[in-house]
Structures are given as C-alpha cells and as structure tokens.
Amino acid sequence: MGNDRHFSFKKAQIENFLKTEFKKKFKSNAKISLRKRHKFIDEVTCKIAKRFGKNVLVLIDFSKNGFCSVVSPVETESTEKGKLIKSFSHPQVFYTSHCVDRFSERTQAQENCVIKLDAFFGKALSSYGENDGFLACPDGIFAYDLIEDRLIIKTYINLDLLSDDQIKQFYGSGMISMLPREYATKDIFGADFILADEHEEFLGN
Known part of the structure; x- marks a missing residue:
C-alpha cells in the first residue's frame, strides 16, 4: 500500500508538471505538428527523467491539451543489491x-530507460546459457544473477567498451549473428581478429 500511495503522489506531481510545461510551450489551441510534438516529448521526457526518475513512462495526449497517463514499473524493492x-x-x-x-549513461538514453532496457534485454534472452552470468544483445552485454527464480540484471556494458577477447568470448561462433554488420568484413586479411571463418571446415581446423 505504501508503494501505491507513493506512486499516486508521484503521478499527480508529474501530471501537474506536464500541464505546466504544455501551457508554456503551446499557448493556443491550434493544431500541433508532428515535428513540434516530437520536440516537446523529447524535452519533457528528459526533464521528467531528471526530476522524477528514469523509470517513469509518460503517454501524452496532444488532443487533450497535454493530458497524460503515467505508468511506473509495477514493483520496486530495496535489497542488499540496492533498489530493484x-x-x-x-x-x-x-x-x-x-x-x-x-x-542511461552508456546509451545516452534520456527517455524512459526501462522501456528501452526491456527492448535490448528481449534480444539478449536468446543468448541465455552461452556465458554463465552474462547475456549478449547486438548493442552490448548484460551481467545478471539468477536468484530465487528471478533474473537480477546488475549492469549493462556497451559493445564499444568490450576488449577483443571479450568480444570473442561473448560473440563466438554461436552468437556471431548478434554482432552489428560494421564489425564484420569479407576480407579476412583486413580483420583485427577472427570469430569464425566459413571456410575453416575445409582447412582441416
């Protein structure tokens, strides 16, 4: 119940904040172009993330003068690993x-991070079992613990931050299709390192 009351209070704060921002930005009832809508959404989601947290999803109805629905994760809890x-x-x-x-820092995500995290994580689930404690998606690596039938995602590491050895570890022959195209080359002599060679079975390796 405490969490419900806290969310209701937070929801009211966000709605009032958004109404104020909407009135400042759009002073008339004229039709709002898509470009202006996108710009406004980018601006307010950044402000909301800084003021109220990155785990808030705001749906703005421009036909109702900025009326919004606020959605927050169903559950948060404090543990020895910090807030979940x-x-x-x-x-x-x-x-x-x-x-x-x-x-948020490594993907420069100013919008709702949990929504974007879910999208990245959904792709990473197919790598479960490849590397104990880690899941790989095309953009990076998630480190996790499996505790009482729950996956606790501890951190996220960008692909650009991985060493060559780590890329070999997480994106070996079984996961090579996860790598973005720019990491591949048709010329084997132009490669920094080799994850898999389609001709190696004919070379006796």
Whole structure:
C-alpha cells in the first residue's frame, strides 16, 4: 500500500508538471505538428527523467491539451543489491538502479530507460546459457544473477567498451549473428581478429 500511495503522489506531481510545461510551450489551441510534438516529448521526457526518475513512462495526449497517463514499473524493492526496478515486459526480471543508471549513461538514453532496457534485454534472452552470468544483445552485454527464480540484471556494458577477447568470448561462433554488420568484413586479411571463418571446415581446423 505504501508503494501505491507513493506512486499516486508521484503521478499527480508529474501530471501537474506536464500541464505546466504544455501551457508554456503551446499557448493556443491550434493544431500541433508532428515535428513540434516530437520536440516537446523529447524535452519533457528528459526533464521528467531528471526530476522524477528514469523509470517513469509518460503517454501524452496532444488532443487533450497535454493530458497524460503515467505508468511506473509495477514493483520496486530495496535489497542488499540496492533498489530493484521491475521490468515492464518480463515479470521475473528486475534491474538494479545501478544498471538503469549505467544503461542511461552508456546509451545516452534520456527517455524512459526501462522501456528501452526491456527492448535490448528481449534480444539478449536468446543468448541465455552461452556465458554463465552474462547475456549478449547486438548493442552490448548484460551481467545478471539468477536468484530465487528471478533474473537480477546488475549492469549493462556497451559493445564499444568490450576488449577483443571479450568480444570473442561473448560473440563466438554461436552468437556471431548478434554482432552489428560494421564489425564484420569479407576480407579476412583486413580483420583485427577472427570469430569464425566459413571456410575453416575445409582447412582441416
């Protein structure tokens, strides 16, 4: 119940904040172009993330003068690993606040981080079992713990931050299709390192 009351209070604060921002930006009832809508959404989501947290999803109805629906993760809890934030899409997945902060920083995500985290994490689930404690998606690596049938996502590491050895570890022959196209080359002599060679079976290796 405490969490429900806190969310209701937070929701009211966000709605009032958004109404104020909407009135400052759009002073008439004229039709609002898509370009202006996108710009406004980018601006207010950044402000809301800084003021109220990156685990808030705001849906803005421009036909109703900025009326919004505020959605927050169903559940948060404090543990020895810090604050855990429940995924929107995956009921048994929780992100640590450290993971949310690192993901926001490393992907430069100013909008709702949990929504974007879920999208990245959904792609990473197919790599489960390849590397114990880690999941790989095309953009980077998630570190996790499996505790009492729950996946606790501890942090996120950008692909650009991985060493060559780590890329080999996480994106070996079984996961090579996860790598972005720019990491591949048709000329084997132009490669920094080799994850898989389609001709190696004919070379006796």
